[in-house]
Structures are given as structure tokens and as C-alpha cells.
Amino acid sequence: MTQQEALFNYSLRLGDNALVLAQRLCEWCGHGPVLEEDIAMSNMGLDLIGQSRGFYSYAALVEGKDRTEDDLAFLRNEREFFNRCMVEQPNYDFAATMMRSFLYGCLSYLQFRALTKSTDNTIAGLAEKSLKEVTYHVRHSSDWVIRLGDGTDESHQKAQTALDELWHFTNELFEMDESDEVLIKAGIACDLAALRNEWNAMIDEVLLKATLIKPSESGYQSKGGMKGMHTEHLGHLLSEMQFLPRAYPDAKW
Amino acid sequence: MENQLTAEEITKREMEFDAKIAKGIVVEPKDWMPDRYRKQLLRMMSQHAHSEVVGMLPEGNWLTRAPSLMRKAVLLAKIQDEAGHGLYIYSAAETLGTDRAEMIDQLLSGHAKYSSIFNYPTLNWADMGAIGWLVDGAAIVNQTVLAKCSYGPYSRAMVRICKEENFHNKQGYQIMAYLMKGTKEQQEMAQDAMNRFWWPSLMMFGPHDTNSPNSGDLMKWKVKLQTNDDLRQRFIDRTVPQAEAIGLKIPDPDLKWNPQTRHYDFGEINWEEFNNVIKGNGPCNRLRMKQRRDAHENGAWVRSAALAYAEKHGK
Ligand SMILES: [Fe+2]
Ligand SMILES: [Fe+2]
Numbered sequence: 001m002t003q004q005e006a007l008f009n010y011s012l013r014l015g016d017n018a019l020v021l022a023q024r025l026c027e028w029c030g031h032g033p034v035l036e037e038d039i040a041m042s043n044m045g046l047d048l049i050g051q052s053r054g055f056y057s058y059a060a061l062v063e064g065k066d067r068t069e070d071d072l073a074f075l076r077n078e079r080e081f082f083n084r085c086m087v088e089q090p091n092y093d094f095a096a097t098m099m100r101s102f103l104y105g106c107l108s109y110l111q112f113r114a115l116t117k118s119t120d121n122t123i124a125g126l127a128e129k130s131l132k133e134v135t136y137h138v139r140h141s142s143d144w145v146i147r148l149g150d151g152t153d154e155s156h157q158k159a160q161t162a163l164d165e166l167w168h169f170t171n172e173l174f175e176m177d178e179s180d181e182v183l184i185k186a187g188i189a190c191d192l193a194a195l196r197n198e199w200n201a202m203i204d205e206v207l208l209k210a211t212l213i214k215p216s217e218s219g220y221q222s223k224g225g226m227k228g229m230h231t232e233h234l235g236h237l238l239s240e241m242q243f244l245p246r247a248y249p250d251a252k253w
Numbered sequence: 254m255e256n257q258l259t260a261e262e263i264t265k266r267e268m269e270f271d272a273k274i275a276k277g278i279v280v281e282p283k284d285w286m287p288d289r290y291r292k293q294l295l296r297m298m299s300q301h302a303h304s305e306v307v308g309m310l311p312e313g314n315w316l317t318r319a320p321s322l323m324r325k326a327v328l329l330a331k332i333q334d335e336a337g338h339g340l341y342i343y344s345a346a347e348t349l350g351t352d353r354a355e356m357i358d359q360l361l362s363g364h365a366k367y368s369s370i371f372n373y374p375t376l377n378w379a380d381m382g383a384i385g386w387l388v389d390g391a392a393i394v395n396q397t398v399l400a401k402c403s404y405g406p407y408s409r410a411m412v413r414i415c416k417e418e419n420f421h422n423k424q425g426y427q428i429m430a431y432l433m434k435g436t437k438e439q440q441e442m443a444q445d446a447m448n449r450f451w452w453p454s455l456m457m458f459g460p461h462d463t464n465s466p467n468s469g470d471l472m473k474w475k476v477k478l479q480t481n482d483d484l485r486q487r488f489i490d491r492t493v494p495q496a497e498a499i500g501l502k503i504p505d506p507d508l509k510w511n512p513q514t515r516h517y518d519f520g521e522i523n524w525e526e527f528n529n530v531i532k533g534n535g536p537c538n539r540l541r542m543k544q545r546r547d548a549h550e551n552g553a554w555v556r557s558a559a560l561a562y563a564e565k566h567g568k
Contacts, residue, residue: 023317026325029316029329029332030313030544031547031548031551034552035306035340038333038336039336039337039340042330042333046333069322074320094551094552147562150562150565151558151561151562155561241317243318245320248436248438251436252435253431253432
């Protein structure tokens with residue numbers, strides 16, 4: 001694999017993670033538990049759409065085949081999306097939504113923090129901007145995880161259920177492949193395995209305050225999002241999101 | 254409050270109040286005001302806040318289907334602004350002594366109204382253009398005038414909000430203009446949206462002046478500064494040339510420029526439809542109320558959790 005191919009894959013993946021999570025947050029718009037949360041979730045959604053545009057544009061540039069950010073977002077099928085399965089999980093309820101933003105956000109935070117030192121200036125620049133945004137996402141979602149976990153019996157129950165369900169998708173957050181290896185060698189990408197202890201510490205600190213119990217590592221763990229192996233949810237998300245550009249292939253919007 | 258005052262004192266204060274308003278002095282929350290003034294404003298402001306919030310729903314309906322990442326980002330930012338407007342106007346309305354939770358209860362129980370325009374469905378992407386351009390455009394005409402109203406918190410809210418409404422209006426018009434330069438199917442989409450949203454947009458200005466029972470007091474107190482028909486005319490005059498510029502037809506055979514009045518003449522609004530939608534019998538009244546009620550009910554446990562946590566931790 002050439003470094004160019006690896007860089008394309010890597011940027012695409014970062015774009016996919018951001019876009020799929022943004023799409024999920026968009027589903028909340030107008031239906032949040034309080035107006036302030038509608039605004040907060042829109043904020044996070046806007047940040048993530050911005051991140052996806054940055055990484056897609058860079059992927060397209062690296063690829064050099066005249067594809068645009070929109071081609072990459074709207075004209076690939078589900079087996080050609082390489083996001084982590086965690087971010088495509090449905091919203092279910094507010095607890096699951098915040099838990100997903102929290103678990104994924106912590107990884108995203110650590111990854112972007114490491115990528116600010118990337119030898120690739122574009123990646124470093126995008127990481128710098130994204131890091132600021134994700135710092136807020138982590139703070140906001142962890143505040144809610146704590147409030148829900150240590151709120152009422154009902155909210156505690158819902159937060160614990162959300163954690164138990166989403167835990168099946170945590171191992172996959174750290175999966176790497178040949179693209180990572182190539183780029184790590186060049187100092188462009190970061191080694192996710194090296195972030196795992198710190199990720200665990202971030203999670204533990206919040207779960208302790210939230211009085212939630214970390215699930216055991218023994219259950220099912222998803223794998224392969226980065227190889228295009230997804231849960232059944234992604235196909236529906238994409239068919240909704242991609243409907244217009246697919247239905248009117250000649251149109252520009 | 255007025256119970257403690259004699260009828261004579263109230264009359265005296267009302268006269269002072271009227272004189273103050275006639276002089277153009279702005280009323281602030283702590284100032285004395287007639288009960289009817291307070292009630293009128295509360296009614297208008299809460300209605301306005303509810304409209305911002307309910308108005309998120311028809312546009313939210315296309316957010317997950319926006320056809321490009323740029324359009325998705327712009328639409329999301331726009332809807333987020335509306336949520337912010339809702340929040341801001343609720344706070345301004347709270348200065349009149351009713352809190353947000355109570356206003357929301359009145360909406361959900363069907364006692365408070367919101368703009369009838371949001372009781373129409375969004376059926377294609379061009380509706381995002383039509384709403385931004387026509388609906389926010391009509392809102393701007395209304396709100397520019399409200400920015401000069403006599404109640405300080407409301408007037409300041411309008412000044413701040415109008416800036417954002419201008420961006421909403423532009424992004425909507427841009428969607429329409431872009432579609433009109435696109436394929437035949439896109440042009441049909443745009444015209445279809447225009448056909449469905451034109452008349453309901455005109456209805457946003459309310460009934461004919463002759464049928465607008467509240468207008469007298471509102472005008473005297475500078476809560477309203479221009480009549481429904483004047484505002485409607487202003488909206489039509491500024492919008493028709495914009496439609497023509499991008500090749501959209503106005504779905505009104507009677508619409509034509511009148512060189513004598515220097516205004517557009519236009520056909521009669523279907524007031525039966527207007528009254529029906531106001532009464533709750535529009536295409537989406539039940540859906541919008543259900544969506545708001547569901548959001549509120551599904552969020553109840555979240556709000557309780559936040560309260561319980563705050564109590565436990567003394568925050
Ligand atoms: Fe607004
Ligand atoms: Fe607006």
C-alpha cells in the first residue's frame with residue numbers, strides 16, 4: 001500500500017465517523033428534551049459536519065480523481081463506508097445518545113490531540129480545529145452521563161442500559177489496519193493502542209461520578225467497521241441521507 | 254397588582270401610561286403597565302416563541318435528507334438559530350411574569366397558538382428554499398416593525414433576531430435560485446414549493462384589517478405599528494420581483510403591478526382555509542402538536558434527572 005492510498009483511507013475514515021455521527025444528531029433536531037439540548041446537539045452536529053467536510057475534501061485531494069466532498073458523502077454504498085460501528089448506532093433515547101457521544105468523543109479527543117503533532121500539515125491543522133470542538137463534545141456528553149447516572153432511578157437505569165449496549169462497540173474503536181501502520185511509520189497517524197489506557201482512565205473517572213458500572217470485557221465485541229462491515233443500521237441511515245443525489249444524478253444543489 | 258389600586262387610580266395610571274407611549278418612551282419590565290397591555294404582549298410574545306420552536310419541525314423534516322454537506326450545514330445552522338430565537342423570546346416573555354414551563358404547557362394543551370404556516374407539510378427539498386425565502390421573509394417584514402414596539406425586552410429581541418432572519422431569508426432564496434438554474438425536475442420542485450407556500454405565507458400576516466379585532470388597542474400601545482394589510486402588501490411588493498428574477502411564477506392570476514398605487518394588486522386570500530388552519534384543521538396541526546408533545550413527554554425523565562442531580566449536589 002502506498003502512503004497516498006493510506007492517507008486517502010485514513011482521511012476518508014475520519015470523515016465517515018464525523019458524518020455518520022452528525023447525521024444521527026440531526027435526527028434529534030426539534031425533538032430534544034429541552035430547547036437548550038436542541039441547541040447543544042445542533043452545535044455538535046455542525047462541528048461534525050464541518051469535520052467531515054474537511055477530511056473528505058482532503059481525501060479527495062489526496063486521491064486526485066476529481067471527486068468532491070459530496071461525491072464521497074453521497075455516492076458510496078454501505079460497504080464503502082469505513083466509520084466505527086459505534087457512531088451508526090441509533091439514537092434510541094437521550095441516554096444512549098449522550099453515552100455514544102461520550103464513549104466515541106473520548107477516543108476522538110485523544111486521537112485528535114495526538115494528530116495535532118502529525119507530520120502531515122493538513123491532518124495536523126484539521127486535528128487542531130477538531131480538537132477544540134471535541135473537547136466541548138466530551139465535556140457536554142460527560143456532564144450528561146454524570147447527571148443521568150446520578151439523577152433519578154429511572155435515568156440511572158437508562159444510562160446503565162445505554163452503557164451496556166454501547167460497550168459492545170468499544171473494542172472496535174481501537175482497531176487499526178495497514179493504512180494506520182503505513183502512516184504511523186511516516187509520523188502522520190497515531191497509534192490508537194497507545195491511547196487505550198488514557199481512554200479507559202477518562203471513562204472510569206466519569207463512570208465513577210455517574211455511579212455507573214463498567215461492563216465486563218467478555219461479551220460480544222463488534223469489529224470491522226473500518227473494513228466496511230457494519231450493523232444493519234447504517235444502510236438505512238445512508239439511504240435517507242443519500243436519497244436526493246441518488247434520485248437526481250444530474251442535479252447540482 | 255391592580256387589585257390594590259382604586260378604579261380612579263387605575264384610570265389615572267392608564268392615562269399616564271398612554272401619554273408615555275405616545276411620547277415614544279419604552280416600557281421596561283418593572284414599569285407599571287395596564288393588565289391588558291401585559292396580557293396582549295404575553296400572548297404575542299409566547300405565540301412568537303412557540304412559532305420559532307414549532308417552526309423547527311417542518312425544516313427538521315429535511316435535515317437528514319439535505320442534498321449536499323454545505324446545504325446540510327446551512328440548514329442545521331438555520332434551525333439552530335430558530336431554537337435560539339425561541340429561547341430568547343421565552344426569556345423576554347418571562348419578564349412579564351409567566352415562566353417558560355407555563356407557556357409551554359399552554360402550547361401543549363392547545364391554549365396557545367403558533368404561526369399557522371407551520372401547519373403545512375414540507376414535501377420536497379425546494380420547500381427548504383420556500384420556507385427560508387417566503388416564511389422567514391414574511392417574518393422579517395413583521396419583526397422589523399416589532400423592533401420598534403413599545404416593550405423594551407421584545408423590541409430588543411427583535412433587533413437581535415432580525416439580523417439572523419436576513420441570513421435565513423438569503424439561504425432560502427439561494428436554494429430556490431439554484432434550483433431554478435438546475436434541471437427541469439429541480440425547476441418543477443421549486444415551482445411546486447412556490448405554489449404550496451405562497452398563499453399560506455400571505456396568511457401569516459393575519460386576517461384583513463376589517464376582521465382584526467385586536468388591532469385598535471395594539472396600535473394605540475405601539476405593540477403593533479402597522480396593520481396586517483399594510484405589512485402583507487409590503488411583503489408582496491418586495492417578494493414578487495425576487496420571484497420574477499429567478500423565473501418563478503406567483504400562483505395568483507390576479508397579481509399585477511398597479512402603476513397608480515405603485516403596489517401590486519393581488520387576488521383574494523382563501524379566508525375559509527385560513528380560519529380552518531387557525532381552528533386546528535390544517536394539514537399538519539395534529540402532527541405538529543403530537544411532535545411537540547412527544548418531545549416534551551419523552552424528555553420528562555431527562556429534566557427530572559437534571560433536577561434531581563442538581564438538588565443532590567446543591568447546584
Ligand atoms: Fe426565527
Ligand atoms: Fe428564521
